[in-house]
């Protein structure tokens with residue numbers, strides 16, 4: 001008998017419109033936990049396929065802590081091969097999809113094949129139906145949600161994915177984006193418009209008393225955390241709370257990363273949105289932080305990355321435009337970070353600023369693949385390449401950098417470069433110690449020590465994405481506390497350090513998958529502008545260009561610590577030490 | 584890097600000068616000095632995913648205290664002060680210097696006590712974590728030892744070993760701190776003056792061993808700005824670690840401010856004071872947990888919902904946890920501090936306030952702690968005399 005896990009995974013084939021239930025060995029769960037770990041395990045054998053090959057699977061997994069009283073349990077992982085980067089593509093997403101999946105008795109689902117017409121998948125407890133969705137083609141994500149919400153939690157794509165936008169998202173429950181890697185496009189490639197899921201089951205808990213105790217320890221730490229629960233924390237202001245800090249630390253990406261200070265930052269901060277729109281708190285199922293901010297009329301306050309990139313990065317000073325750009329991206333199912341970055345890249349290359357008044361119109365053209373901006377749907381890296389100016393795209397492995405200038409946090413610089421899904425701030429989240437001082441502060445202008453810190457925190461976050469839990473919790477708690485939660489839920493006695501070992505396995509497997517597709521040291525690099533004295537106008541800033549030699553040294557150190565060779569490639573001995581099959 | 588923490592450990596009376604052995608690991612492993620324990624610690628490091636380690640024998644009286652607690656416990660020490668409850672949970676013991684046992688313990692907890700030999704602690708981000716855990720274990724054991732003794736005395740359960748150890752420990756205590764100097768005088772009417780005064784008050788608080796450097800926070804109001812120490816900053820090294828927080832809430836830069844920001848703002852709102860100092864002086868913490876109310880139905884929950892109006896030498900004692908939760912001390916401290924020189928938070932520490940500069944909060948922190956220490960030994964001698 002299993003606790004925490006359901007022991008069941010649904011395998012759905014859209015070509016044959018059939019499905020079956022797999023019951024994995026318990027050892028598979030112990031090796032990969034759930035969420036990102038388990039999804040990676042099922043993706044690995046297929047990673048050599050093209051992203052639009054019908055046999056390329058889409059994997060959606062929750063974890064053993066989903067639908068329990070564990071703090072921040074409501075996330076799930078969506079994974080496939082990324083159409084944007086070619087690397088593994090995954091996204092940890094909030095809302096209530098993971099919770100409903102678990103309630104339906106599933107740890108995950110694996111979707112393969114391609115339907116001949118547009119379909120939706122509807123899961124209700126043990127029943128799985130593949131239904132025609134031809135009539136829903138072209139619908140925005142909120143239209144889809146409105147028609148489907150009575151079926152439970154909704155994951156749907158919008159027009160952007162249907163029109164081949166490389167950075168299209170899957171939108172969960174109207175407000176939550178499975179973002180960044182272009183995963184919406186995988187749904188479209190399968191002719192899959194949406195998935196709904198609703199369940200009525202309960203998660204079996206091994207020791208409810210210990211779980212309650214372990215939960216209280218984490219809650220106490222979260223209450224003690226200024227970043228989460230403080231007067232200016234994300235519970236009060238959402239992730240936009242970081243906006244002022246990035247301004248104060250001179251690392252707000254401005255004018256496509258050509259500057260690091262945005263003169264209008266003070267009027268575009270979280271407080272200004274709060275005052276103007278007076279949003280209410282909401283959030284993922286089962287989470288008490290409630291960092292999502294939504295107004296009475298259902299408008300979503302942008303996340304920090306969106307707030308920053310749709311203002312400083314593209315030179316927009318109008319909050320209402322940021323709100324609308326955010327809304328349109330969600331409606332169309334497009335990644336906000338990549339959308340804004342692509343506009344910024346276009347502005348730099350063309351020398352023609354897009355006026356604030358025109359931004360929404362341009363976004364719609366991208367999503368619908370029409371008008372003179374249609375080609376921006378290929379994303380900044382491909383667009384810059386096509387213009388013969390590849391350096392104008394501020395991306396790693398074709399994925400745009402989020403709103404932290406790496407010159408202002410050198411751990412972040414390394415983390416952007418080595419992330420297995422292209423530039424990503426969340427894989428190792430060094431902002432936590434370099435800027436937010438958690439668990440302790442590190443010197444943000446030093447590479448010394450960062451290689452191992454990045455490696456360890458990548459492992460931590462791989463566990464977090466597999467349990468599942470929210471990374472924000474880890475501003476306060478650590479795997480030490482989550483190990484107690486895990487043990488109480490599953491009955492498997494485990495320590496924080498044991499979990500870290502699993503995290504290392506998950507990360508190494510991702511490196512192996514990328515290596516299989518030709519990714520190596522040459523791809524673990526930052527755009528040239530961050531190393532160049534002249535390119536950036538840093539005259540009003542305390543930031544300096546990154547020392548290329550120091551960066552390369554840190555990268556080499558990272559490979560050593562991670563157990564890769566100096567070309568960034570996995571080695572069979574390390575793989576076998578971690579219990580991984582060579583791919 | 585090593586030097587900073589060697590200095591802190593020695594200055595705080597936490598180790599002898601030659602004792603701390605520190606390792607830091609990025610791609611390669613570095614040590615602060617040579618030592619015969621290095622091969623053993625290297626094995627410990629291999630068994631864990633960490634980047635720094637600290638092994639040291641605590642200075643007296645900590646060493647005697649920790650050895651006693653280890654000897655009389657059943658493998659784990661359970662202190663009840665707020666720091667331990669929140670961050671360390673409990674303090675495990677390894678009976679021998681056995682790599683396997685040490686690794687097993689450290690896989691679960693941030694530090695391990697090896698009786699008579701010392702403490703091993705580690706960090707996953709920096710050596711500072713190892714230092715903080717080391718310092719917290721010393722603090723927690725000190726507080727537990729004196730609390731337990733008073734409790735045992737009340738309950739007539741002090742045995743020969745406890746009595747003997749207690750007498751030894753008392754002889755090794757630091758002398759009562761005294762201070763005759765002066766501090767920067769108010770009004771603190773410029774940013775530069777504010778920063779200098781905060782720097783000085785923080786440093787003096789640590790230098791006089793009123794608190795260990797990691798434990799405490801400090802703030803000063805200038806116009807509509809509250810200058811406050813950052814979360815996880817050290818009171819004796821505040822340069823670059825003070826956040827200016829607009830009191831009208833128009834900017835979130837205060838997101839990195841001390842977790843007690845809300846308590847500081849609440850105190851200012853309730854009292855109109857301009858300067859606040861908060862630290863964890865040991866005897867204030869010990870006495871705050873000494874309660875002789877028999878058959879209390881809140882037992883075990885004193886730190887969150889003690890319903891008694893308590894005071895020590897006229898200084899109110901209130902419940903409250905770190906931060907801003909339902910039981911957060913920001914809900915109890917501001918009300919209680921009105922018309923008093925300070926407030927003691929149960930099992931946690933002391934807040935003191937001033938109107939112009941840091942002289943009053945600093946000297947009151949001093950006096951209250953000394954009063955608490957005197958009061959502690961008065962209670963002991965009252966209980967000892969028939």
Ligand SMILES: [Zn+2]
Nearest residue numbers: 799862931932
């Ligand atoms: Zn405190």
